Amino acid sequence: MASTFSFDIVSEFDRQELVNAVDQTKRDVGSRYDLKDTKTEIDLNEDAIVINTDSEFTLDAVHNLLQLKSSKRNLSLKIFDYGKVESASGSRVRQEIKLKKGISQEIAKQITKIIRDEFKKAQGSIQGDAVRVSAKSKDDLQAVMQRMKQEDFPVALQFTNYR
Incomplete structure (x- = not known):
């Protein structure tokens, strides 16, 4: 003894669960009536998620979807470190969400x-x-x-x- x-x-955090949560969020954005025509892009990098969408309203909706899908997959919402919202080309908004590890x-x-x-x-x-x-x-x-x-x-x- x-x-x-x-x-x-x-x-x-479980990287595969995060990949699944982001994929589900992308699918929901593509199928939801209020988000379908926003041309929202969600990119998962090694240490960040980048969201590019047409307004802050749709950005908030994407945040809610991402948080919902993540919490259903037992991912803590504390892993997300939201950066500031930046203006992108063509009156769009862009935000980088850093992933906290360690x-x-x-x-x-x-x-x-x-x-x-x-x-x-x-x-x-x-x-x-x-x-x-x-x-x-x-x-x-x-x-x-x-x-x-x-x-x-x-x-x-x-x-x-x-x-």
Whole structure:
């Protein structure tokens, strides 16, 4: 039996689920009566989604569709970092939505501070863009997980490598 148990706190998303959500959004935009003739383009890049459409009204409708399809596929809406709306050619609007992945150093420091202050038997260490939490008891790790779920961080947190 292992002397210590651990898990990692990460911020990731399932890329294939995001591809499916974007594809469903494209199909819905093409079939919805109010969006059909807007010539809306939704491009999924490696680290961003670019939406090009004819007005801010249709841009909001596309946002709602994208959020709905993403949440149905168990993707957190915190992965989307909406950029500013820019004017494109021909009185169209364009927006880039960056995809957030990984935990920043500031958030990782907040997480380790909470663990250090509230859980005396657990240790948190920053491992690149993840935080490893270790303790001698699985119960302590479960308590840390519950506490992290209560906190509202600006990124989506997942718990992996539980051993």
